[in-house]
Structure formats: C-alpha cells, structure tokens
Amino acid sequence: MTRVLSNLVIGCVLVFGAGCSKTGGGGSGVAQETSLQEIGDLIRATTQSNGKGPAKVADFDKLQSMYPSGYQAVKSGDVVVIWGAGMKGEGAKGSGGDVIAYEKDAPNSGGFVLLTSGEVKKMSADEFKSAPKAK
Numbered sequence: 001m002t003r004v005l006s007n008l009v010i011g012c013v014l015v016f017g018a019g020c021s022k023t024g025g026g027g028s029g030v031a032q033e034t035s036l037q038e039i040g041d042l043i044r045a046t047t048q049s050n051g052k053g054p055a056k057v058a059d060f061d062k063l064q065s066m067y068p069s070g071y072q073a074v075k076s077g078d079v080v081v082i083w084g085a086g087m088k089g090e091g092a093k094g095s096g097g098d099v100i101a102y103e104k105d106a107p108n109s110g111g112f113v114l115l116t117s118g119e120v121k122k123m124s125a126d127e128f129k130s131a132p133k134a135k
Contacts (some may be wrong), residue, residue, distance in 0.1 A: 005027070007041035029112070029122070032103065036114040038070025039079060039101050040087060044118075052127075053134075054081050082106055085134030088116050098134040 042063055046054040054060065057074050058078040064071040073079040081101045088097065096117050103111035116134050122132060 017066045032112045033120045035069045035073040036120045038067040038115050042067050042070050044087040049131045053086035082134045098132045100134040
C-alpha cells in the first residue's frame with residue numbers, strides 16, 4: 001500500500017510540475033531577451049557603413065541560420081523592427097540609445113525592447129510611449 005501511495009504522489013508531482021512551466025504559451029523572459037539580442041546582432045550585421053540599417057526582413061535571410069530565434073521572431077511578427085535604422089558599432093555596447101526593435105505588445109502592454117546600444121530592457125507601456133525611437 002505504501003508503494004502505491006508513493007507512486008501516486010510521484011505521478012502527481014510530475015504531472016502538476018509539468019503544468020507549471022514558464023516556457024509554454026508566451027515564452028520566458030530569457031527567451032525574449034535572447035531573441036532581441038540576436039535581432040541586435042542581425043541589425044548590426046546588416047547596417048551599412050553609412051549607418052543605414054536593414055529595410056526589410058529579407059535583408060536578414062542570409063543570416064537566419066546564425067540567429068534563428070531572432071530571425072523567426074521578426075519574420076513571425078512577434079518582434080517589430082524599426083526598418084532603416086542602424087545599430088551603434090560593435091564596441092558601442094552599453095546602456096541607453098533609442099528603441100530600434102520591440103515586442104509587438106510593448107506599445108499597449110509593455111515588454112522587452114532593444115535599444116540602439118544593444119541593451120535589451122523591459123519597459124512598461126508608458127515608458128515605451130515616451131522612449132525615443134530610432135530613425
């Protein structure tokens with residue numbers, strides 16, 4: 001009887017534990033940050049020497065195998081890119097800058113954004129509305 005009870009408890013823990021995962025549905029914050037970091041790399045890699053950034057998602061096509069989660073986030077529309085804006089140079093990483101890419105719900109619900117410095121930051125909807133956008 002004790003063995004049956006132990007197996008029942010273990011089974012319940014496994015079933016209910018699996019239902020509590022943060023990776024289902026909307027995804028985790030870590031995954032969203034990683035996608036935005038990859039998008040920063042995509043934009044940086046496709047920014048021309050004159051500072052002009054990529055114009056459309058097709059500009060990322062050659063790099064999709066190197067940055068798969070970032071590429072897919074843009075292609076699916078989960079992340080919005082401000083096309084034509086460029087990132088600061090590789091050595092310019094730090095904090096600050098203008099918003100260059102953001103989760104599609106950020107304007108209404110807040111969410112993660114990518115700044116031209118390469119920083120990924122979580123903003124409320126009000127912070128997003130008042131944040132400078134890349135041009």
